[in-house]
Amino acid sequence: MEIKEREIIDKHRERAKGSFSSLQKFVVDQKSCNYCGCCVSACPTDVLAMGDESPQLIGECNECGICYLACPRTFLPMTQIQEWLFKTDVIPPLGSYIRAALASSTSRKILDRAPDGGITTTVFTYLLQNKLVDAVITTGKQHDGAWCYHPRPMIVTDPADLLEAMDRKYDPNPLLSVLKEAARFKKVAFAGLPCHVLGLSKLRYAAHAYEEILPALYKTARKLTSNIDFVVGIGCMCRMGKGTWDVMLREQGVKSEKEVKRHYEERITGDYVFFLEGGGEARVGHRRIINNPHPMCFLCSDYDGYFSDTTVDRSEYQEYSTVLIRNKKGENIFNQCLEKGLVTTRDLPDEGRDFLESMTPVLQSLVDFDAYGYEQYLKVGSFLTESTIRDMMGHFENRRLRGIPENIFLELLKKYPQFEFAKKKRKELGYENPDIY
Ligand code: SF4
Ligand code: SF4
Ligand code: SF4
Known part of the structure; x- marks a missing residue:
């Protein structure tokens, strides 16, 4: 173990002695909690539960410190995980991958519900039906009705229940x-x-590497993750604070999500269009949506599921998802679905790889734009870089640059350089930053 890694872990081992109060002080009180739920599963005495915005102590803490050590917002060995999984310490902008594709489910039932190509649902249905896995952990919805954006963690054993997981849900969800x-x-x-x-x-890495240095976390991590066989990352730009969609819909005259029959995201504008039960439609603009990021997202160090087996994201083609296959396991499962006719693909121009590599200096140069946007957000609660990016993209044919559409740009340009600036600003404001190394 390198000296820097050992020093960071030593620092956090000391802090963890403060028990749950350390998690409260260094993560929750610093507005860093990303509501992942990891600490709840890690607590050996089950005295943590997720409250509305963060974990809450509901019993007597035995001061083991495991919740603090397990939390991805205390320290996160990104480089070590990348090296362990991909044998390189460099994380490219989209993470390491061996194949990229535009893919779509061949099931009309799935496509009719899916915001994109329905790939995750199709693959998970295949895995469950063929008993290749016993269960799936995914995001369900809290309310019945055609559309619900209130998520809940869900363990699925019956493929029919996967349909519930299909809509995008924007409130934070304690999936772990x-x-x-x-x-x-x-x-x-x-x-x-x-x-x-x-x-x-982080837990899977702890189960691999921390037997000696953090034995209690190592044991917990083994119990929690040794059965995890296949991981799909869903691309994400930001979440919103709880209840933000309620407010945005009300602004458009929609009293409740129950009035929504169906919705879709327009590919170029990024606006959301809602078809209403009583006829007619409502529209929430992309600018309105991205101006409401949750503070937790300003310390996000990944928008694409770098350490998944396969990442599934939106694409600019209706009924297609962008699929990044990161390793042999992901490729094997994807190929099985292709061979059985469950999914279909179309060409992805130049696979995006050359383009993304050539974009790195451009991404770096956009720090200033993001810095401005983040500063605005801190001052007035509004994130304003979108217009700059849209202006820039307006110079290119079809708002695409070498096959990459504007919406993928938006995610790259805003997330990738933003992290360092967010860390710096938070430091200036006196907020604790997680150790990411
Ligand atoms: S018992 Fe351990 S894991 Fe649970 S809240 Fe206390 S310190 Fe955290
Ligand atoms: S980030 Fe996750 S593990 Fe850390 S405190 Fe929040 S919910 Fe718990
Ligand atoms: S932007 Fe990052 S922190 Fe925010 S919800 Fe998405 S993945 Fe999580």
């Missing part, structure tokens, strides 16, 4: 809080946002 409950299954597939995948990956 069900890891302990899912430990009773032998083989589990997992789909979550990049911050969920980061929390899961």
Whole structure:
């Protein structure tokens, strides 16, 4: 173990002695908690539960410090995890991958519900139906009705229940809080946002590397993750604060989500269009949506599920998802679905790889734009870089640059350089930053 890594872990081992109060002080009070739920599953005495915005102590803490050590917002060995999984310490802008594709489910039933190509649902249905996994951890919805954006963690054993997981849901979701409950299954597939995948990956790395240096975390991590067999990362730009969609819909005259029959995201504008039960439609603009990021997202170090087996993201083509296959396991499962005719693909121009590599200096040069946007957010609660990026993209044909559409740009340009600036600003304001190394 390198000296720097050991020093960081030593520092956090000391802090963890403060028990749950350390997690409260260094993560929750610093507005860093990403509501992943990891601490809830990690607590050996089950005295943590997720409250509305963060974990709450509901019993007597035995001061083991495991919740603090397991939390991805205290320290996160990104480089070590990358090296362990991909044999390189460099994380490219989209993470390491061996194949990129535009893919779509061949099931009309799935496509009719899916915001994009329905790939995650199709693959998980295949895995469950063929008993290749016993259960799936994914994001369900809290309310019945055609559309619900209030998420809940869900363990699925019946493929029919996967349809519930299909809509995008924008409120924070403590997905990792069900890891302990899912430990009773032998083989589990997992789909979550990049911050969920980061929390899961920290635990999986702890189960691989921390036997000597953090033995209690090592044992807990083994119990929670040794059955995780396949991980899908869902691309994500930001979440919103709880209840923000209620406010945005009300602004458009929609009293409740129950009035929504169906919705879709327009590919170029990024606006959301809602078809209403009583006829007519409402529209929430992309600018309105991205101006409401949750503070937790300003310390996000991944937008694409770097440490998943496969990442599934939106694409600019209706009924297609962008799929990044990161390793042999991901490729094997994807190929099985292709051979059985469950998914279909179309060409992805130049696979995006050359383009992304050539974009690195451009991304770096955009720090100033993001710095401005983040500063505005801190001052007035509004994130303003979008217009700059849209202006820039307006110079290119079809708002695409070498095959990469504007919406992928938006995610890259805003997230990738923003992190360092967010850390700096938070430091100036006296907020603790997680150790990411
Ligand atoms: S018992 Fe351990 S894991 Fe649970 S809240 Fe206390 S310090 Fe955290
Ligand atoms: S980031 Fe996750 S593990 Fe850390 S305090 Fe929040 S919910 Fe718990
Ligand atoms: S932007 Fe990052 S922290 Fe925020 S919800 Fe998405 S993956 Fe999680």
